[in-house]
Amino acid sequence: MRAIIFDFFGTLTDPSAELLRKETIQATAAELGVSPERFWTAMAASFPDRIVGAYGGTRDTLRTIARQCGTDPDDERLDRAVATHRKGAERVRTPRRGVLAVLDHLRARNFRLGLISDCSSELFEAWPETAYAPRIDAPVFSWQERIRKPDPRLYATAAARLGVPAAECWFVGDGGSREHDGARWAGMRPVLVTNAGYPGVGGLRTDPDSYLPEHRIDELDELIRLLGPSHDNG
Ligand SMILES: [Mg+2]
The missing domain is CATH 3.40.50.1000 (HAD superfamily/HAD-like)
Structure with a gap:
């Protein structure tokens, strides 16, 4: 071998660290101004498509999921959410x-x-x-x-x-x-x-x-x- x-x-x-996944996703939701529970549910539902690239990069993904949750974040808000999301992902890995x-x-x-x-x-x-x-x-x-x-x-x-x-x-x-x-x-x-x-x-x-x-x-x-x-x- x-x-x-x-x-x-x-x-x-x-x-x-898997146990941190939900709280990190909910921290991203807070930055986006989206309901944490709703955002967590939408992220979970989109998982099969997200892992084969259907939602594009992280910034595009967060914008799309936020819109699915009824919020259209402006660029500044999206920037903060991406930064928070990346920090969360680092904890999970x-x-x-x-x-x-x-x-x-x-x-x-x-x-x-x-x-x-x-x-x-x-x-x-x-x-x-x-x-x-x-x-x-x-x-x-x-x-x-x-x-x-x-x-x-x-x-x-x-x-x-x-x-x-x-x-x-x-x-x-x-x-x-x-x-x-x-x-x-x-x-x-x-x-x-x-x-x-x-x-x-x-x-x-x-x-x-x-x-x-x-x-x-x-x-x-x-x-x-x-x-x-x-x-x-x-
Ligand atoms: Mg594994």
Whole structure:
């Protein structure tokens, strides 16, 4: 195995940070002058379309959703809302404890590292300035590709950008969106991160996987043991 492709939310990020999602969206609503509950509902309903780019970038998205909620924000208000929204998104993508050291360790062992994320505009726009970016060789975003998991083209794109055959890639994720089904169809070797140490977080998941991978770890740093003794992957 020469490459490892990660899911993003709940896999590289702190699973507990998912609990902040609602309050950060509602802070954006307050800046827009929209009812927080109504805005949260509209954001949730638009999620499937937002993650395949149908609402465009963050600024356009917030304006469109605000209008759906009956408010047409002026430019100044929209600027403040975008800034607040970006700060909120940054909190939701707080790195999981120890994750950067794990990625550095894997890079030092010459694994090629990829990412497949079902994400809206916020992550794509902020990616280059995150601590993840310099550690991931090939990030693949649903927002940019305009397709979502488990579409096999996302997995094929990640493998191609890494320059590694799918059969030589692990796929590591906390499940949801049938991402492990997608990985095995693609010929990758799936690993489930159970997040057993984060009770109450898994209940937030929509679209759970029915397929349970053979390889399961509770915490991301267990991946190092799962991959076996250090050897030259170059
Ligand atoms: Mg996830």
